[in-house]
Amino acid sequence: MDPMLPGFDDLETRPPEVREAALMSALVSQVAWARSKTAYYEEVLQGVEPSAIASRGALARLPLTRKGALIELQRARPPFGGLTATPPEGLLNLYLSPGPIADPRGAGEDWWRFARALFAAGFRAGDRVLNAFSYHHTPAGAMFESAAHRLRCAVYPGGTGQTASQVEAITRFQLNAYTGTPDFLQIILDKARETNANVSSMTKALVTGGALLPTMRERYRDQGIDALQCYGTADIGLIAYESPARAGMIVDEHVIVEIVRPGTGDPVPDGEVGEVVVTTLNRDYPLIRFATGDLSAMLPGHSPCGRTAPRIRGFLGRADQTTKVKGMFVHPEQVARVAREFPDIAKARLVVSSSEGRDRMVLKCEASAVLDLEAIAGSIERHCRLRGSAEQVAPGTLPNDGKVIEDTRES
């Protein structure tokens, strides 16, 4: 089969409106599930009528659950903050990701759904995969192993170190596929060259957990390896993946992705950079409007490979732009509160600078009408407990990089 073509299942080539209807129907059921099966959502979604959450507009009015808040939620209600519907006794695995944040793994094949991404990267039954993610403490190793098993690939669990052993494994088993971080594969290939080991069996890779720069991808291609990337988190599993079209990251069929203004739950216009917010359809760990803290943007249109799901641009930075000014924290949420008081403001960006040792804050605003800059300055002082000025800029002037707070001071 031409790996350019979709084919993991029929979901990928559904007409977009069919997918959207299926997702919105699943959303209603998932909101009901989360409300009735988890202590956390029973509180957070109190009064929410699940049948009313049948559109993206309705979804956008539900509260976010921030990844950064999980640590405190889990501390208060161990081990999973009351967010899991399945008791620990019903889980296959327990993990601690950096934070440390507790992550569950439920029962069932390919629980994190990475098989779809592997398939798009050309992985097929009979492939022999070097899995160079860690299996210890965090779920990354198991995520890719369980996905490869779903596709009936044999997996060599290499983990993240012992480069010489990774080379030995490639040659002994003629491993032909790699999963791991983008840079570690090159370290392995360099070690192979150094030791005159023939690792030419290796022809494809699916990477994540770091940037796959275009030059890096090119370099892998020169070494006979086709590298694609995907995007996911320890909490959610797969969020989006590249196809051989290499035209953005295609959203997984079992999540609903929104892009919101950092510090708010408000979706940005299509194409604008904002925070990735994900609602999963997973029944063990139903996350509704989970704010990942990552920046991305929707891409217009569809992938030329034939997959019809929405696409995002991939990881564009971190959404948490909290900074310290004159010893006080300034959060994106505070900037959002100021902007909300002035409906004419279409987009705002707090620029923090320093001159002659003194910090200065200016809120640059795009608006459709003339703004009352003094009133805005008053609002800044009220919400941030710091003095700042406001400045109106022409629409389209502020860069599309998801930044709500720009810190231009030397760090």
Place this chain on the structure above:
Amino acid sequence: MDPMLPGFDDLETRPPEVREAALMSALVSQVAWARSKTAYYEEVLQGVEPSAIASRGALARLPLTRKGALIELQRARPPFGGLTATPPEGLLNLYLSPGPIADPRGAGEDWWRFARALFAAGFRAGDRVLNAFSYHHTPAGAMFESAAHRLRCAVYPGGTGQTASQVEAITRFQLNAYTGTPDFLQIILDKARETNANVSSMTKALVTGGALLPTMRERYRDQGIDALQCYGTADIGLIAYESPARAGMIVDEHVIVEIVRPGTGDPVPDGEVGEVVVTTLNRDYPLIRFATGDLSAMLPGHSPCGRTAPRIRGFLGRADQTTKVKGMFVHPEQVARVAREFPDIAKARLVVSSSEGRDRMVLKCEASAVLDLEAIAGSIERHCRLRGSAEQVAPGTLPNDGKVIEDTRES
């Protein structure tokens, strides 16, 4: 259920003769399978009529496959030396154990059969297991994870390092069971004490890969942890396991264990220390008379816990006693060749000593008749290409420690 009682399945309490009949019938079928499905056994068992291998006596006449020989066999016919019946494409995982020796993992739940050992150690559905074996390169981590999953336990994959994270995991998830090496659990408990972490949730352990000394077991009991041990290898999986009776290691229901004189394939009398030789009933990797290189001995009678399978004493040392005398290697196989030339010799032990800087070899022999010591000395020189003398000792004089070569020189 009282964990003292058997109960993982009905096999454990079969009348011994029922088990033996079932194993001998399975053996016939396994020999046929190995001969017809693997290139290696097609050669090694050439001319062997499977239906004739229906008794331990017949099995004892088949050739051994030594663990030490796997490296060369695998080098000649990669990756598995022609010993696997399932092609790499049909395997779930590929591993490299120290050697490095390639190990397969076939499809199916609990492929290495450690669930029986976990059950005997009191592991039950709903337990939360800290698995402190490595998941990388070698199969140990996956062996115990897949066994725990079979019992519906949730597993925290801790691996072999990061002690502080292991403590954090125990407290966060209230982990109550441990799998790993015998000593690492104490390191974790010490770290917990040092950091005032409450790890009292931990109450049971199944350990392997090192000696669980009686003092160590006692110390764990004083800390509220019931520790049992088991014995297995990366090639075979589970070989034997302790039950709460703590009366030897009970042989797994799906292997046939023989104890042979080191350097030979000849079974020793019951109770005598010798090399553990295992025949597995596994269809992916059918090992017939696999010589593990480990020493043990059969225990008479049955475990008081009610399990009726044969028992062994556990790991008693390494069978490979190859040593160097005057710059030449002397192998147990050479000693066996000498002894075979003199049917009156019941037991022999080559003692290598050194006096005034000169190495000396004496073959001590137990025999039922008077031996021709000069003829034996000639045989030693012929088989070892080294001079040595022979000495007849009274029956029962030689220690029961499995040693065919005893090296008394200071190393």
